[in-house]
Amino acid sequence: MSRLFMFEKPLGMRDTLPELYEKKHQIRSVIAETMKLWGYQFIETPTLEYYETVGAASAIADQQLFKLLDKEGNTLVLRPDMTAPIARVAASKLLSEDLPVRLAYSANVFRAQQREGGRPAEFEQIGVECLNEDTVSCDGETIALLISSLKKVGLPQFQVSIGHVGFAQELFMQILGTNGRATALRKFLYEKNYVGYREHVNSLQLSSIDKQRLLQLLQLRGGEEVIGKALDIIENGKGKQAIIELQELWDVIKDYGIEEMVKFDLSIVSHMSYYSGILFEAYAGNVGFPIGNGGRYSLIEKFGRKATATGFAVRLDMLLEALKEVQLENTAHCIFFSGERRKEAFQLAEKMHGQGKLAVLQDITGVKNLDAFTKRFNDTTFLIGGSGNE
Amino acid sequence: MNNNLTIAMPKGRIFEEALELLRKAGYKLPPEFDDSRKLIIEAAAEGLRFILAKPMDVATYVEHGVADVGIAGKDVLLEEERDVYELLDLKISPCYLAVAGLPNTQMNEVAPRVASKYPNVAEAYFRAQGEQVEIIKLNGSIELAPLIGLSDRIVDIVSSGRTLKENGLVEYERIVDVTSRLIVNPVSYRLKDTRIDELVTRLHEVVAEGGSSDENSKNI
Incomplete structure (x- = not known):
């Protein structure tokens, strides 16, 4: 390896400079406050987890995990998501009373880059998990909370697309019969390769009606009408459970009054293999990647307790990107002072801090370029020279 | 938006x-x-x-x-x-990706070398054939590689096959239509x-x- 320059950071690692930090902090606070109002309690989990437990349970590809060894030779991972650690805590501690538990987190997760830049290897996720509660109301609650959070941070345009893992799976099993054949077809959906999907369907020994049913799956996106279309292509009740849940979810969403921001898309298949029911993704204008995603999952079972949960995570880096045009107001005030009036300056600063105002104390002799420095502030006060004259 | x-x-x-x-x-x-x-x-x-x-x-x-x-x-x-x-x-x-090389040649047994503008496709293809090859990434004029001894085979786009022919190369396998x-x-x-x-x-x-x-x- 060539010698590193002093300014270099490991691939995909990023600094957060003051301006960005402030904006990120504000967004995080707004979302966190919303989550708390809805009764979600924040928790923290360790940055390092065992590869064998949390690493294996997580749905992030193995080559994306940062791995290291502890002194005993166990493989550790930097947590690649927060859902698996929370499932671990929940299964071992929090679910002992068999009641619904509402948790929230905001934490950095780590996923090694596989390709070129443009993607951070460490980024912050803020999210919730509603554990041990398997009603559709709860699925609706997390979607409503996601939408409420995004609205409160002032995101101008966004959409949540909802799908269901069970629908495509049941449809494939019913028409194709074996899991192997269903998996082959699902792979095309997962790879978003609709050309390949259609070619594969047409190459199968199936009746033209069955082929049509499989091809129509790709068209199942839009508003409430999708439910009816989906019912048309299922037979023998297979896949019906998914549709019943989505219909119920739509009613919940209407009662929240958020149907404008929501669409169905039954072709969504997540890379998160642990999803077991309703799942969703959030998209915002001007960002090429989803800003958040979530759904119902059975991951807790991997940690030894039979329970499902539903939740979502928002990527703060993507959200910041979507909010690029939202400018923060500069309220910073600078008090320049010289030795003679230092005490007066300190008293003024103390008073302003007491009022919750941002005030910087700056010894006038410590600044070389006063003009450039002054520009950084919204307002200034000069307490310089003999008392009385500013 | x-x-x-x-x-x-x-x-x-x-x-x-x-x-x-x-x-x-x-x-x-x-x-x-x-x-x-x-x-x-x-x-x-x-x-x-x-x-x-x-x-x-x-x-x-x-x-x-x-x-x-x-x-x-x-x-x-x-x-x-x-x-x-x-x-x-x-x-x-329309065209296709193919494996080509000099006629009547075998790949080197110890370290078979394949030159391509498509290193991932080439590697995946040979792996699926049960062969481990060494990939050399080139950005163009791939046909040169076997002619001057840089590689045993190339993986490249073929449309009419003329370029291969004019350079005395033959197609060995067709990988996929494009x-x-x-x-x-x-x-x-x-x-x-x-x-x-x-x-x-x-x-x-x-x-x-x-x-x-x-x-x-x-x-x-």
Whole structure:
């Protein structure tokens, strides 16, 4: 390896400079406050987890995990998501009373880059998990909370697309019969390769009606009408459970009054293999990647307790990107002072801090370029020279 | 957000054919298109903006969302494995990826070497054949590699086979057929669904009319 320059950071690692930090902090606070109002309690989990437990349970590809060894030779991972650690805590501690538990987190997760830049290897996720509660109301609650959070941070345009893992799976099993054949077809959906999907369907020994049913799956996106279309292509009740849940979810969403921001898309298949029911993704204008995603999952079972949960995570880096045009107001005030009036300056600063105002104390002799420095502030006060004259 | 579509187009031969498809599909595109050196061309009346990119880069622009839609060869999609929707086979610029080399030669047994502009496709192909090969990445004139002893085989695009023939190379195996595809960014696919669905429908009609005997075109 060539010698590193002093300014270099490991691939995909990023600094957060003051301006960005402030904006990120504000967004995080707004979302966190919303989550708390809805009764979600924040928790923290360790940055390092065992590869064998949390690493294996997580749905992030193995080559994306940062791995290291502890002194005993166990493989550790930097947590690649927060859902698996929370499932671990929940299964071992929090679910002992068999009641619904509402948790929230905001934490950095780590996923090694596989390709070129443009993607951070460490980024912050803020999210919730509603554990041990398997009603559709709860699925609706997390979607409503996601939408409420995004609205409160002032995101101008966004959409949540909802799908269901069970629908495509049941449809494939019913028409194709074996899991192997269903998996082959699902792979095309997962790879978003609709050309390949259609070619594969047409190459199968199936009746033209069955082929049509499989091809129509790709068209199942839009508003409430999708439910009816989906019912048309299922037979023998297979896949019906998914549709019943989505219909119920739509009613919940209407009662929240958020149907404008929501669409169905039954072709969504997540890379998160642990999803077991309703799942969703959030998209915002001007960002090429989803800003958040979530759904119902059975991951807790991997940690030894039979329970499902539903939740979502928002990527703060993507959200910041979507909010690029939202400018923060500069309220910073600078008090320049010289030795003679230092005490007066300190008293003024103390008073302003007491009022919750941002005030910087700056010894006038410590600044070389006063003009450039002054520009950084919204307002200034000069307490310089003999008392009385500013 | 505005409802304009940004379309990433590959420069060169595919561009001409794609342009013709779009015109047939009823999109009114200014004539300056055909011989412009500009990298960004507006078709304001249609609410379209075209960016002209290297064919290999089209999928990159679309994945990052700076272009909503793109036209990319299947070879690029296989090599790059970008997270984009592949919605439509435009059936233009047909060719295929193949393994070629000097006639009547065997690959080196100890360290078989394969030169290609498509290192990922080449590696995946030989691995699937149960062979571990060493890949040498080249950016063009791949046919040189076996001629001057850089590699035993090459993996490259073949359309007429003329280049291979003129350089005294023969095709050993055909890997996969290639045509150009319409690709879409996953976020644009959701947020600009009306416009994209319209584009897909109109292009599909033109592609199907193109005398395609392919059965799947009926079923979109």
